[in-house]
Amino acid sequence: MRAWRVTRTGEPVDVLELHEIERPEPAPGEVLVRTSAVAINFPDVLLARGEYQVRPDPPFVPGIELAGTVAALGEGVDGVAVGDRVVGSKIGVLAEYATVPAEAVRLAPESLDDAAAAALTIAYQTAWFGLHRRAALQPGEWLLVHAAAGGVGSAAVQLGVAAGARVIGVVGSEAKAETARAAGAEIVLVRGRDDLIPAIQAATGRHGVDVVFDPVGGDAFAVSTKTIAFEGRIVVVGFAGGTIQSVRPEHALVKNYSVLGLHWALYQQLRPELVEAAHAELAALAAAGRIAPVVDDVVPFERAPEAVQRLAGGATTGRLVVRVADR
Template identity: 65%
Template sequence: MTSRAWQATAYGEPGEVLELVERELPEPGPGEVRIRTTAIALNFPDVLLCRGQYQVRPEPPFVPGVECCGVVTAVGAGVDAVAVGDRVVGSLIGVLAEEAVLPAGSVFPAPPALTDAEAAALTVGYQTAWVGLNRRAALQAGETVLVTAASGGVGSAAVQLAAAAGARVIAVVGSAAKGELARRLGADVVIDRSSDDIVERVKAETGGRGVEVVFDPVGGDTYAAAQKAIAFEGRLLVVGFAGGDIQQIPANIVLVKNFSVVGVHWGLYMSKNPAVTREAHAALTELAASGVVRPEVTEVPFAEVPEALDRLAAGVTVGRLVAVVEP
């Protein structure tokens, strides 16, 4: 039997290098499960993988895709926590396919309260936001959080989770339409970076104090503005570099302003401390059941993945793009 997968044949823009191929149905090895995917969330790391710019750099040809929802169709030897027929979500490079094999430790029960498309978008972005805000920043109710790229995948998750934790949320977006999404997700204040000065607005909104927590997946100049907007003993979370420029962090400013710069690399928890990922998933499932957390998704056909990733790369999407796989 065969199944289809999107394969990057070289490094470049998704629309130029992705090719839909037929391949032999993958078989799970010991400790692995095979999933028939029903929905695959599209992420900026998929763009970086295609370009050869991600921290993990598989050699072409390879299959990108980092998170999905689906049904378990086979399990390998030694797997007893997951069974054939289970509806699950999972995260691993290589899931942009109709059938994907993942380590059993990388899959979680799909939240019953969410559709397949919504559930597919719950793992990477939401767990990153949960770990960053709750574990790395120790966010407290009543604190103010500045979220950059607040309408993107991980940024929109951070807005929802910060609001759910009782924080005041200041969202930075790039357009009026993206500002509307941030407000729907729970932002108290929206800053349009195309017309507003981030630092001046933050100081005005906080009485000159600054924000206790910055959640920054953008980097570059946005990080430079964020460190000017942070409060005494604030925590600045370095989540990614979607802006394309990796900033230099001047230690003298960290010292003089007395704030912390904290890295957030969620993927490391999968191997270094998987209990944290289980805790995060349980918390997110509970928040989804209560209606507090629900990814805002736009569904696209599986056949249109390259074009969708090109739109994501161009920064013109709002919320999450999810590829729906027909039965």
């Protein structure tokens, strides 16, 4: 089978090579998936650069999120059958076949095509756990989403709207503003064009925002602490802006807000039943047309390094998906 492999650390377009390797066999507790589509995530960029928290030795297959069809089952696997259309997550799926732990595989929503289904798991699970499990978002609350045109940001906007929140989206350029609006953001602000703090205060009638979803960090986090409402909750999802901010506990004390961390993979490892419940909720929302992954582009398997490099450049909106094979 064909697989893209990182042969050394560096920029994705320079270090990803297409190799012919043996098709894996599922071990006990694993599912072999014939890959239809792989959604590209920022960890794929970091894996290529050798900067991710997990650092496999080259050569290794990147890719962490897929949609496909079950081709074989390892011993002891139940809940899915050969021929089922599934989604799943694990490092090593940017290949024509991939083995995935059975607990990380779920039936794909029938309402989503392969590209959208491939983009569902990580972004929407991250947004769902951030908004509902960590921040307990309530109807009518103000929700501020940074990087609201990105994959996880647009998911947070859609889920916020579905939960009855009033959503303010912050984007990096006017070109990205329409994506955030289409996702459902009531107000969209552009970094560098709008004066964010007074604009947020004015939009909320000086109430401030009740929940912040922040995958950016750095200066974005500073804006959040200055616009957070009484008993507000800031969910720290990542640091795509490149700066890991310091949290000032004395400021949180004086303003009476909370800073909550979110590492979604820990739920998959420690509380998989919660991930299963969230997937069922997401599938129901997708079937009702209340959420739909924003897929910016679908590229053929042969151009996978280009897609990873485009994501590294930071100019994309929504998700980039690699089409591996047609069902």
